[in-house]
Amino acid sequence: MSQSALITGASSGIGKVYAEHLARAGYDLVIVARRKPLLDSLALRLTQDYGIKVEVIEADLASSQGVTDVCKRIEEGARINLFINNAGYAARGTVASLDPDVLETMLQVNIIAMSRLSHSAMKRMTKEKSGKIINIASATAFILLPGNAGYGASKTYVLSFTRHMQLEALGTGVHIQALIPGVVATDFHQLAGADLANFPPERVMSADDLVSASLSALEMEELVCIPSLPEVKDWEAYQAAEKAVAANVSRNQPAARYSL
Structure with missing residues (x-):
């Protein structure tokens, strides 16, 4: 029986490239996005080129109905072996100036939709005792930048949420990856009002x-994939620093430096 993958945000960018890679590997696909004409074109090409089955779901993950439709497909449709929680975008601006409605819509996609879809995938895969999930965070989870509070915080949430999922998945047969891209050469940055030409070429990775x-x-079976990080020991040092702080964040009295 062939493997199958469901990819959100599959009409362009990273999601589209996942679809192409997995199609070449023989996966049947369920591709999800708002822009159905782009999905239909991709589905036709992948079907013709690789002889796989491609199911198209038009869904706006900023809407409750769109999320519900995809959750239903994950929970009740044909089995999904790999779920790629890729949909997301950046709405940037300082906290004082960012349109609150635009911020809310971004958080709906980056946080609420991601969480609900993760829930559906975890519930079914745990029951079936197998499956893989990739949740896509961002290097901005580690980098503080003016004008990036909303997007950066949303991706910090994705990373933390996914790492908690990994703890809960131990012994279930489900493997979960947190992917942390840096700057990637897609239309993502243009849509966010940025220009790839402003980044040094050595900082930009191809999708x-x-x-x-x-x-x-x-x-x-790496739990956290930071594609451009040369040494895994740097991530391990980060985790060690977390543990050192965590050991002392809840004590029965303040630290000595706060004593007057």
């Missing part, structure tokens, strides 16, 4: 390389 690294990390 193809990013996805290749993610799928390799999935085979290696």
